[in-house]
């Protein structure tokens with residue numbers, strides 16, 4: 001979304017969608033809904049919820065549409081059951097709930113192990129990749145006040161492909177994000193990043209891999225650059241952080257990105273993506289436990305005494321913590337490896353199938369993302385046609401690309417997807433399909 005797009009536009013799009021759904025369901029589209037005077041039975045409420053749910057694109061989150069990563073239906077079931085067992089507990093109160101405290105600490109221990117963290121490292125559980133990034137930005141800012149006192153308006157130097165949450169976090173915490181144009185291969189341009197460092201720079205950030213293209217930045221080179229300048233190095237592995245260890249274990253080449261690289265200060269990695277935990281669940285890992293001095297904000301000067309939360313949020317669902325713990329135990333190393341193999345097979349089959357259909361240029365995306373564009377046909381028409389057939393697809397604007405996050409879906413789903421894609425492509429080529437999808441909102 002362009003930075004100058006007024007927020008009313010987005011708001012307007014949401015409200016238009018709501019008006020559409022209300023009209024279809026026989027509710028006055030322009031009324032302001034009020035709390036009903038009398039309550040309803042669960043059966044009535046459930047009926048309405050089901051009708052509402054059916055307004056979404058059919059199977060929008062079920063087929064190849066992978067924006068709600070599932071792993072498999074068994075994994076999903078484990079996740080749901082574990083979540084339900086701890087549904088009513090608040091993870092903010094983990095100090096009073098040994099069950100939640102233990103699950104949280106053990107999940108984080110397992111995560112530190114998976115990312116090859118040194119023994120002095122530590123981690124915190126957060127409610128999503130964005131929050132993990134805000135934690136990294138916040139801790140680095142406070143760390144820099146001690147270690148880089150020359151930085152007046154602290155800056156973060158990052159490749160153009162870094163996640164949007166960086167802009168938001170920097171805006172919230174009074175930092176400036178310097179997005180450096182990408183190299184020709186759409187990865188971080190190391191020389192350009194080096195020359196963007198000023199006396200205000202406190203952090204270098206890069207992705208492993210990035211959301212838009214699924215490409216790994218050269219983390220070893222950037223970590224070395226950060227080390228040589230005494231800067232904080234953050235690796236955003238929100239997307240692939242809990243897929244890469246298993247892909248590597250089954251022999252897939254994964255570029256180096258984790259704590260085995262000297263100079264990596266912090267890593268963000270989402271359990272609610274390829275960890276297959278329920279949302280919201282992510283992790284922020286620090287290469288040394290001492291860095292958490294800059295993370296925690298203990299509050300004592302209010303009537304209740306000490307207030308200390310795990311990360312930025314207060315109340316959090318313990319169900320998400322339980323789901324992460326449960327899925328990690330249900331799958332184990334072997335289960336995650338099995339899913340990683342299936343996932344890699346999906347990526348290979350998609351690539352081959354899409355290339356066979358013809359007018360597409362697939363991207364050398366690594367692991368989590370499969371992206372393709374076209375120099376011949378308008379990719380936005382392809383997205384529109386596929387959406388009409390019930391495939392939920394997102395895109396990239398620069399350049400126009402179809403952007404798919406992969407999951408270990410079945411052969412049958414892949415075949416159906418490729419058959420529809422071949423048909424839509426033929427229609428776009430013959431000029432039959434003229435609808436254009438908007439790739440502006442991710």
Ligand SMILES: *Cc1c(COP(=O)(O)O)cnc(C)c1O
Nearest residue numbers: 128129130131163210211238239
């Ligand atoms: C998903 C993602 C984020 C943001 O995570 P949320 O869980 O949506 O807050 C940040 N960075 C990358 C690379 C991501 O893929």
